[in-house]
Amino acid sequence: MTDTPFSPLTPARIDWQAHTPVASDYDDPYFSRQDGAAESSYVFLQGNRLTERFASLADGDLFVIGETGFGTGLNCLLAAACFLQQAGDGARLHLVSVEKHPLCAEDLRRALAHWPQLAALSDALLAQYPAPAPGFHRLQLHPRVSLTLLYGEAEALWPLFDSPVDAWFLDGFAPACNPDMWQPALFAQLARLSRPGTTLATFTAAGFVRRGLIEAGFTMQKRDGFGHKRHMLVGHWQQSQAPARQSRRQQAIVVGAGLAGATTARALAERGWQVTVLDPAGIASGASGNLAGVVYSTPSAHLTAQNRFYQNSYSQALRWFAQHGFPRHPDEGRLNGVIQHAVDTRQWDKLSQAMASGVWPASLLRPAGDQAVELVGGGYIRPARWCEYLLDHPHIRLRQERITALQEGQPASVTLENGDSLSASAVVLCIAAASLQLPGLHWLPLKQIRGQVSYCRATEASAGWQQARCHGGYLTPALDGLHCVGATFDLHQLEQTPHDEDDRRNLAQLQEYLPTLWQELGGDAIQVADRRAAMRCQSIDFLPLCGPLPVASEHPHRAAAGLYLNLAHGSRGITGTPLCAELLADLISGLPLPVDKPLLDALDPARFIVRKRKKQPRWTP
Known part of the structure; x- marks a missing residue:
């Protein structure tokens, strides 16, 4: 052993x-x-x-x-x-x-x-x-x-x-x-x-x-x-x-129709639940609404809980796409590999160690030229189309409603903006940092990171690009004649109005790390046809919050009856949400779980509640 x-x-x-x-x-x-x-x-x-x-x-x-x-x-x-x-x-x-x-x-x-x-x-x-x-x-x-x-x-x-x-x-x-x-x-x-x-x-x-x-x-x-x-x-x-x-098969409410909400709703529906999805802006209106997103991960030779989540969720996302036959055609994206270009010696050493360790087998990670690797099976998709596909299920209905409060219990309930309430055996919150606006959830250890992606018009040379590429940012093949070039990473702005300066930052980064592709896209004459800014949501330990909502005011803590979280997927929402959806749907349904105990604990929102231990806790509600 x-x-x-x-x-x-x-x-x-x-x-x-x-x-x-x-x-x-x-x-x-x-x-x-x-x-x-x-x-x-x-x-x-x-x-x-x-x-x-x-x-x-x-x-x-x-x-x-x-x-x-x-x-x-x-x-x-x-x-x-x-x-x-x-x-x-x-x-x-x-x-x-x-x-x-x-x-x-x-x-x-x-x-x-x-x-x-x-x-x-x-x-x-x-x-x-x-x-x-x-x-x-x-x-x-x-x-x-x-x-x-x-x-x-x-x-x-x-x-x-x-x-x-x-x-x-x-x-x-x-x-x-x-x-x-x-x-x-x-x-x-x-x-x-x-x-x-x-x-x-x-x-x-x-x-x-x-x-x-x-x-x-x-x-x-x-x-x-x-x-x-x-x-x-x-x-x-x-x-x-x-x-x-x-196994439990009852009524569930999923709050949010982005990647986290759509995957959670689909996983519950496939287990026999009747699911109501609530989102005032409709499907994929937040950070899930970019023209294209990249299915990728961060390879590491070290099997920490964080790195194992990155690898396991990447593999699970690929299995979901295979199971559902998505993308169904090139207009929805391609899963033909992602090229990761190392931006410095430190990153290249990390990628090289991952390949040499045996932790990332060649069927998932392989060399791809000078200072680059290929994440096999990854690619790029339209996130909104993926969400639409997932929510198209006879057991799922979408209502464009905003919630203003949660109430634990059996059943649990949500209060709508118009004062009405809805109840269900399980309520899953999938609205990222907007959760902080709900009563009693101000303690959640979430931070918002503004990102702007630039939509650049394809040229004759760039129209032939086939694979998504990651460097300091990312670059996708064209969809609707536009390439996604992104994305900025800003902790200090919370407003979502796009800025010309952010487009310049995206293009400067592309020029620095992928100068040949920058030139093929037009060089100094690159045409920015559109742009989009949105807020990523991340936890303070870089892992999602996936599991029962803990009652932060009680020591020792307990879970709020019927209430669950699926939040803080950061820039890896396409990759991380299928595994978290599987985990939550199995947990709620009383089925065997798809993750091991250490990983379950690493994702549990209760990890941020004060515990008696020698070291200072990472978060005090």
């Missing part, structure tokens, strides 16, 4: 023997050479009685499967297919699986090609398959089937996951080939996450595995194994059967 749960990964090395992938480092096949699907179905689906258990699920029921070795994903895909065949339309399945050595995408594609009956689920997996970056990765295999992949050591990552599990697939390479995994510490985690009636199945019948699981609290028994294997093990946690868990 490593000293930290988050370390660079070593991808799987595969020796293909006929049609069977064999792990070179463990000398063990990923599935039976006789019939991999039949073995997985017998051991894991039948061993956990999934067919009958899925068939008994009622509307709104949640079933969670935990797996200790993802491998080719065969077990999970078979379970998902069985669920979709047996369970009612209102039930949900959540799969959670750990993988220390992820297969490369091509090996995974080759392995899954053997089972065309799983093609729809396999295609969804392949389209969203994460790069080998450590941590939690959330995928959507079907509207009712989610998968959270935990990349790293099983023993290190399971303690960072908290949702109860209903059935375990204790899988991995054979104990003789991979003894480090089959340890009491892992068995203890399986027990911690089990509840009355949780079942377990594994292909092995090794005595020390059976004894270890019994010592952890499972009741175990042998049964006939598959094919040439004499025995396997099945077990359960306690004799009684806990009632099925229900």
